[in-house]
Amino acid sequence: MYSMKRASELLDIPVVTIRAWENRYGVIAPRRSGGGHRQLSEEDLSRLRFLKNQIEQNGLKISEAVRLLRQSDSVPPEQAAEQAAEQTTSSLTFDGLVDKLYMDLIHFNSVQADKTIDLVFALYDFEEAFRRIIVPVLYRAGAEWEAGKIVVAQEHFATETILRRLSALFRVFPVNPSLPVVLAFCPEGERHHLGLMSFSLFLRKRGAAVLYLGPDTPLKDLDGIIANHSVSFIAASVTDRCYVDKLMEWIEAAARNHPQLRFLLGGAAFDRAEWRPVKANVRYLSAEQWEDWHNA
Numbered sequence: 001m002y003s004m005k006r007a008s009e010l011l012d013i014p015v016v017t018i019r020a021w022e023n024r025y026g027v028i029a030p031r032r033s034g035g036g037h038r039q040l041s042e043e044d045l046s047r048l049r050f051l052k053n054q055i056e057q058n059g060l061k062i063s064e065a066v067r068l069l070r071q072s073d074s075v076p077p078e079q080a081a082e083q084a085a086e087q088t089t090s091s092l093t094f095d096g097l098v099d100k101l102y103m104d105l106i107h108f109n110s111v112q113a114d115k116t117i118d119l120v121f122a123l124y125d126f127e128e129a130f131r132r133i134i135v136p137v138l139y140r141a142g143a144e145w146e147a148g149k150i151v152v153a154q155e156h157f158a159t160e161t162i163l164r165r166l167s168a169l170f171r172v173f174p175v176n177p178s179l180p181v182v183l184a185f186c187p188e189g190e191r192h193h194l195g196l197m198s199f200s201l202f203l204r205k206r207g208a209a210v211l212y213l214g215p216d217t218p219l220k221d222l223d224g225i226i227a228n229h230s231v232s233f234i235a236a237s238v239t240d241r242c243y244v245d246k247l248m249e250w251i252e253a254a255a256r257n258h259p260q261l262r263f264l265l266g267g268a269a270f271d272r273a274e275w276r277p278v279k280a281n282v283r284y285l286s287a288e289q290w291e292d293w294h295n296a
């Protein structure tokens with residue numbers, strides 16, 4: 001058992017802070033000594049250490065760290081990592097890998113998450129890995145965040161860890177200079193870029209040079225890039241339909257300035273046929289049509 005003062009020294013957390021976390025959030029339940037002094041257990045120390053790490057290393061607010069602690073009370077992070085490490089080859093199914101990677105990520109276990117991603121890409125062709133494992137993990141992170149089951153820092157960590165690994169793939173595939181240069185972006189405001197990333201990696205794997213600008217791209221900056229880099233295709237992705245009108249205005253102006261440009265649009269904003277503005281130089285491709293379009 002540890003006195004308050006000793007726990008404070010060991011953890012480098014002021015006594016007043018430990019008291020505040022105890023009183024406000026009830027995160028520890030120290031026993032009282034005969035003299036009425038608090039006696040903290042190993043378990044109390046480990047819970048306080050967990051909160052401190054989440055705040056200092058992962059930038060969480062105390063309320064978020066407490067939520068994460070409560071959530072991990074059912075499955076402690078150490079146990080989750082152990083369980084994941086103990087998985088046998090029979091559980092390396094798509095669903096098993098989705099669960100494993102998701103747990104690694106929401107517990108900020110970046111070393112384990114990187115190992116799981118290595119395993120995913122070693123076991124499966126990257127398009128299959130992307131569609132059956134990576135997207136479902138990010139999908140789950142987005143959905144659980146929206147449902148309030150994980151905090152924004154967990155969602156960001158999951159998304160950023162995966163996107164960092166996917167971006168690295170851009171450099172792996174060699175560029176075929178005879179293929180057209182593609183400029184890929186989501187217009188200003190639009191942050192959903194997994195679909196765009198998926199299509200861009202599809203093109204990169206087949207040798208196309210893709211200038212990937214990603215989410216939330218200001219449209220006014222694009223003219224110079226198109227001219228300086230001999231861009232012939234624009235690939236744009238929109239999820240929220242509120243961004244479509246501005247994009248179509250920009251497409252009209254860009255087509256006037258660069259008559260050679262062709263436009264490929266995708267994303268949930270164009271899922272239904274009646275949501276797709278009709279223009280001669282604009283095409284909408286479903287994932288089933290990508291290969292046919294590329295081979296044409």
Ligand code: B12
Nearest residue numbers: 142143190191192193194195196235237240264266267287
């Ligand atoms: C993950 C996710 C997020 C992540 C995004 C991570 C990232 N870096 O991309 C984060 C957490 C950041 C996020 C944020 C928000 N989100 Co969100 N999010 C999702 C979620 C769960 C999954 C979306 C996804 O990635 N799908 C997987 C991809 C691969 O699918 P896809 O984009 O359709 O792409 C496919 C095709 O369309 C095509 N494609 C896509 N682009 C292109 C481009 C080209 C050229 C081609 C050829 C093909 C192509 O290829 C893909 C494969 O088939 C959905 C829920 C859902 N049911 O979809 C909500 C959802 C999209 N989000 C939504 C909302 C409202 C938001 C927020 C506004 C929430 C908030 N309150 O702040 C914010 C901010 C969004 C913004 N400003 O853009 C709403 C959108 C509603 C709408 N108006 O349309 C959804 C539908 C949730 C809901 N049920 O309300 N989100």
